[in-house]
Structures are given as C-alpha cells and as structure tokens.
Amino acid sequence: MGVVSRTAGEGDRELIVRLLDEAFQDDPVSGWVFPDAEDRRAKHPGLMAAFTDIVLAAGRIDVTGDGSACALWLSMPADEGHGDHDAEDEGPAQVREAVDPDNERIERIGRLTAAIHPTGRAHEYLWMIGVASGRQGEGLGTALIETVLDRCDREGLPAYLEASNARSRKLYERLGFEPAGPVLNLPDGPSMWPMWREPRPQRPARAL
Template sequence: MGVAIRAAGEGDRELVVRLLDEAFQDDPVSGWIFPDAEYRRTTHPKLMAAFTDAVLADGRIDLAEDGAACALWLSVPGEAHPQDGPDEAVQLREAVDPGNERVETIARLMEAGHPADRAHEYLWMIAVKPARQGEGLGAALIRHVLDRCDREGLPAYLEASSERSTKLYQRLGYAFTDRTLDLPDGPRMYPMWREPRTALR
C-alpha cells in the first residue's frame, strides 16, 4: 500500500517540529550539539524549529498524510551564492542557543562540505515517528522526490548522521562522497551523492 504524501504548509509547522524533535533527540549529532540530555530536551526543539522555518521559507517539506513522517528538501542552484548579508551560522546560534558554539560549528561544517558546482536536490532532514520506523515511510518520502530527480536529470545530496542510516540511502541509489564530515571530538557525518538514474541509462 502506498504512502499518501502532501506538501506541508505553515499550519503544519508545530507538527513538523515535533516530528523532528522526537526523531533526532537521540541522534549522535544532536547529542554532540547538546551533550547534556536534560538540556537537550528543552533546547533541541528550538534548533528543529529554526530548521523548519528555514525550509518552509526557501524549500519544501513533504509530509506523510497521517503525520507520521516528514522530509525537508532544498533545491540548490548550480552556482555558489555570494556571502553578502548576515552570517547565517551566527544567526542560527543566536536564535537557538547563544552560548553554544557547537550550533554554529555544525552549520559551518555542513555549509563547507556542501557541493556547489551542480544544481541538485538536498535532503536536509527526514524524520519518522519512533513508533512508526521500519514501515517504509522514510523511503517513500525520499522516493517521492527522487522520482522527479530521475525524470528531470537532477542529482541529489544529503549528509547521513550515522553509519547505520547510510544503509537506507544506499538502497535508494546514494553513494558515499570522498570524505566524511568529522565533528570536533564528536561523531562523523557521511555526505552522500546520488546521480539521477536517467543519466545512467
């Protein structure tokens, strides 16, 4: 049975933030950003809200119709954009947790590692309610966009936050890039790239 998917709007903001918060509370990268578990419970939702707002403004959030999963996507142009204006990494830290330099560090690291030479679809985050994981919801949300990528000849990119999660992405056609993103004294992230399948025929 297929998964019904719709585009999320502003009215879905709190649902998306809750989904992301639940799904990533125990994620290795979230644990590195907020090492204290009690503090993470109260502050982590602010980071997820900042990510949600950024994608609602500039990208697209796909939502399973039953509210059990969501995927945050950005369409990235093929040319580097000028760094005029305010520093987004600093803005993120100040909005989420002003005294926590790790919020700024993760933003800078991901920006520096992001490929800039080809237009692509960027899967920023995907979240499935913990009780619903393993049902294929995440794969269905990703395929929803990858099918369009294949039709339009667009590659896709993501950073997996754990080695375990890379297995799903590999099954969907993503492959490791040539380097990892290593957080200082913390976990490793795994940038992955997917060529459109139309280009391989």
C-alpha cells in the first residue's frame, strides 16, 4: 500500500514542529547549534518552529496522512539562490533573534548553508524531513521525497539538499543525489554534505 500524503497548512504547524523536534534533537548539527543537552531540549523546538513558519509562508510542507512524517520544500528560482540578497542577509539574524539571541551558531548555520547553496538554475530545495521516532525505517520519508522527485523528473527540475548525517546521505544517494561541491565542515563541529540531483529522463509511453 502506498503512503498517502497531503499539503500541510497552518493548522498543522504544531504537528510539523513536533515531528522536526523529535527527528533532529539528536542530529549532529542540532547538537552543534545547541551543545548543552538541557538547553537543546528547551530551545530546539523554537528553532524548528521558525523553520516551519518560513516554509509554510514561502514553500510547501508535505505530511503523511497519519501525521507521522513531513518534508519541507522550497522552490528556488534561477540565479537567485535563497532569494533577494537583503532577505538572505537578514534571515539568519532574524531567526537567531526570534529563537535565542545569545546563540550566534543559530545565525552562523544559516549563513554557512546559504553560502554553499547553488545558484544559476531553478530547483527544488529539500530543507528538512522529519519522521516520528517510532516510525523511522518504514520508508515514509523516502515516499514523501519520491513524490516531489517524480514531479521534478516530469518538469525537468533538479533538486538540492544538505545531508546532516551519514545515514541520511546514504538514503539520498539511493534516490539519485550526488555530491555538489566540498563538504561543509562546521567550525569545531560535524560535517554537512551538499547534494544535487539532476532530473531523470522520462520513459516514452509504450504504444498499444
């Protein structure tokens, strides 16, 4: 049986934040942003809420019908990277101010990932994907991603993401993503892998 999904709306905000918080509490990058475990438990949900609000306003969030997994996507136009330069410059600082003004790593991670983001071609950007802790390993995340990748193939659009751990990187490789430039090594922290996927050619329909 296939995975049923829908586009999330404002009424799904708390669900999405909870999924992302569960999925990334123990992620290496989240651990770098919030090195203290108690501090991370307290403030990490706020960071996930900020990301959720950005994508609800400017992108698209797909969620499984049972609310067990979600994927956050932004459609990136050609030659503009993360949008106009003023918004790009202000965005990381605004997130830091909203979540934890004393934590400069919140702003730094936004600026570092923006700096490596490919420009020049329109593409779909998989910002984050979260799966409930008790449902991981069931293929829910893969199903959500494949739905968008199938559309990318039909429309001739590439896709981009940054893998935040080795396990997710292997998943993305199986879905056709390849390294897109040097690894991003966070200062005194873990690595992130920028990955790019070219659209796959569509097979012509077989004549009857």
